[in-house]
Amino acid sequence: MISNSNRHVIPSMLAPSPIDSAVSGSLQRAQGRAHVAFACPSGPAGERGTRLADLYQSGCAKIRLPRTRGERQAVLLNTAGGIAGGDRLDYSAAWGGGTQAVVTSQAAERVYRSLGDAGEVSNRLIVGDGAQACWLPQETIVFNGARLDRQLEADLSSSASLLAVEAVVLGRAAMGESVDCVSLRDRWRVRRDGRLVFADDTRLEGDARAILAGPATGAGARAFATILQASDDAQARIDEARAVLARCRSERLCCGASAWAGTGADAGGGVLVVRMLSADARVLRDAIMTFLQDWRGTDLPRVWHC
Template structure:
């Protein structure tokens, strides 16, 4: 029987509709907030940092997402700015009574600016349905560090994801030119798909990390030393910039984070690891 979230329960339940906007500009030699807008369950907090790079913590006060919920984040980094974006906690994708949960992120990065998109892991539950979309527009000379990590059930909690639908879409452009695009689709028999050797070989934790920078290739050896032989990383020259792509898989979330933490700390420069990651 094909799993369709819409068949599980009648619609009509209250749904999350959350939207957050943040724009930063260069002012008096530092990055400053120009616009901060939050609606519904979307909240943005900016704790004090000692690195000189502002850090924005994106929060979904609903405590998770289920079918029919929609969250939308839009970030603009002005010329010469630097910004780190993360989440308060792991986003939980719960069983869908109807429809699917959707999360979209749009990053606009001006010339000479750098943005790090470093959310904590998304935790996917059994019989959930989720679509995640990431759109990044980089101007000439802009740089970005982008991470998405997903855990299909927490083994320590006795969770097992058998059937679910998961979609992940990335589109990264620089000067209007597509420099990175990918689409990942899994489900409805998610556990069987992940068990394949061409997928994760049964591992339930995975992450993709992308660095867009003219100096991306210079970090390749360091990245490979951090992630080890079990994972892969490659670097390319793309137009007037470069990109480094790393993919990681692990048997569980703990094993994944053990490699993600030093990897993010390595590639995020002086800003280092986001505060919420170390709690």
Template sequence: MTSLAQIDMPLARPVQPRAEGALHLSSKRLDARSVIDGFRCSGAMKALFPRSAGALEAIMINSSGGLTGGDRIAVRARAGRDTDLTLTTQAAERAYRASDGVARVETRLEAAAGARLSWLPQELILFRGASLDRSLRIELAADARLLMVEPVLFGRGAMGEVLDQARLRDRIEIRRDGRPLYRDATRLEGDLAAQLARPGIAGGCAAIASLVFIDPAAEAHLDQVRALLPETGGASLLHPDLLAVRLLAHDGFELRRHLLPILDRLSGETLPTSWRL
């Protein structure tokens, strides 16, 4: 008889825990206020709703503490007719080293007729070894307004981090009345620090922000926004009501120093309090 000690059994590879989360939110108008119409969250995704006089503000929270390989996060939100909906985050999101798999974040937003939608997440911080696939798609009605920002930090320079191994695939698409209005895509893989050092990519900067402002008053803000930008930033009027901004900075502190005054101006001084904590 063969004893159990004589049987060479392969050890099963331990399964790493994966975070999954989903958030669904919609707004409606109640008298002069924007209020919750529908709300549901599951898994790692949570939300807080600070009191507001008019707009509906949602602070999204990823309770898993960050993103790593195999994580799945999905956000769905709709600003109902004639409502004002703002979505932000409690703090910076972190994409940590992925030992296996890719973290995926998928966001789908809508703004109905007469609505104002603000997508204002705080920074995404990429750590060495991170692997992230992220997409943002926004559908706007013909007269809907939008303020969108996506800041990204490639490592933390103050901590001496060098992002010599990471992967980021990031896509943004905005459509109006079903037609493409704005598209942007980033794909970086391998030694990101070396790639960002190239003049044609980031010229050594390790922090970037993409901002889109869609509003009938967009053109009126162009000169003032340009005056707030450093030499490593630029602003263009892509349509009479579409202002696009790209900002590069050496680190997160410098990025915020230039970005916050622009967001204050374009938001009408209604930037979420969580941005200043």
């Protein structure tokens, strides 16, 4: 914010000049790709444990592997400092048979006002037999005028387990920000042994405040999240999920859970989905953390508490 007492302000700082799509297309764009893979080889004494099998990073996409005493963790970073129109990020993670690891992000991702093109984020997960995968990035903050096209593709083997979360915050209420112009597309596709078991699309185009004003969208929610559990016991844990949500629910948070079994003669596993809505991003984040910690029976990665 520029103070009224500052009389030495360059005019262009107060009101950016128009930039058409032809000019914006010539601006520098951030590109990044990162991949991490885990395996579970036998140790010298026959012990088996999750180990790093592969690591690749290029451009602004980076991965860090903190030392932990418990489960293995990989932390995603975007050194570009956020996502602008035309940026492209590709992340992928693979869990080999029998592995157990968490992939998270260093901080909340930010999506800034676009001058034309959408920022694109592609997340690809591959989970092998008996592996327990956790995809737990922190929330994405979407600013006014932002354009984001994001997709999550997950391929699970018959006995794999996946816990995934994605959360979106529309502006920062503490900074007095509102989002009355946005383009957000978020696409989930989860398959088990090639069979589609979960498909979900979220689309916000235009004035987010008006779109989310109805009772079905929290009567003015500006933060929302989806949590998915795909595993053999997912449907059987629906009562447990609702009990945890009962501890999270308040006048400032709408939430619910549903679950179903796999379909088809050869389909395995089930799916459980939790939805959360709130007008307060802090309330939503606290609820996500409470649910994930109770659901997993262990603390979240340290970056969630920074």
